[in-house]
Amino acid sequence: MPGIDECLLEAMRLPGARGAALVDWTSGLALGAVGESPGGDQEAAAAEAAELARLAAEQHAFTADGGTEEEGADPPVEDLILSNRDSYHVLRFVRTSFDSSVFLHLWLARTEGNLALARIRLGEMAGRLVLG
Template sequence: MPGIDECLLEAMRLPGARGAALVDWTSGLALGTVGEAPGGDHETTAAEAAELARMAAEHGTFAAGGDDLPPVEDVIISNGDSYHLLRFVDTSFDSSVFLHLWLGREEGNLALARIRLGEMAARLVLG
């Protein structure tokens, strides 16, 4: 069963992956990081990504309809040269974490990365 580091390393094997992190969106703490971060600083990246994740998770507008569904699955940001994919990790215990994958736009495949990151998030906490 994969731990946090194995999960992040697996994410880095996706085509175009530049960096990945497991981040708590309440505190902004990076619980694990691998690869590069935009601006070179994983801590700043984690705090800023956490802001975005929290906004998405807490605003009813973006929430799924059913009570048993996690409010939000993922948040996708695209810019001129990269994608940012934030995948919420649905844990059976109380937590507020997401996987953050930074993907180069040229080599990255957003659709594939989204599916794979979802599978990794599930394996991380479900085994």
């Protein structure tokens, strides 16, 4: 029955993991963070990732067909993947049974990271975090 930090520490065991955070995309607050922070500033990284997540979550074009047109617990987007020359960022939206707007942000070194594995594991962790 993991709490936030246990969940983030588990994410850090993924190969190539450099940093992990649980971020609220409405406020931009990091509710938890472990490891390094992209850009070196945890609060700035959380606010910037939140802005990206919010844009993805709020655009109609990215919503699944027959998806969450009305308010519900399902986030409209499952995950976001961003790559650059040396790293991957995976943003996994967390589904909760109460109203929330949070996502897991995993930062992976590109050379060691396994994107497919990270996506699967993050999905599992997101489920365990809130459903026990």
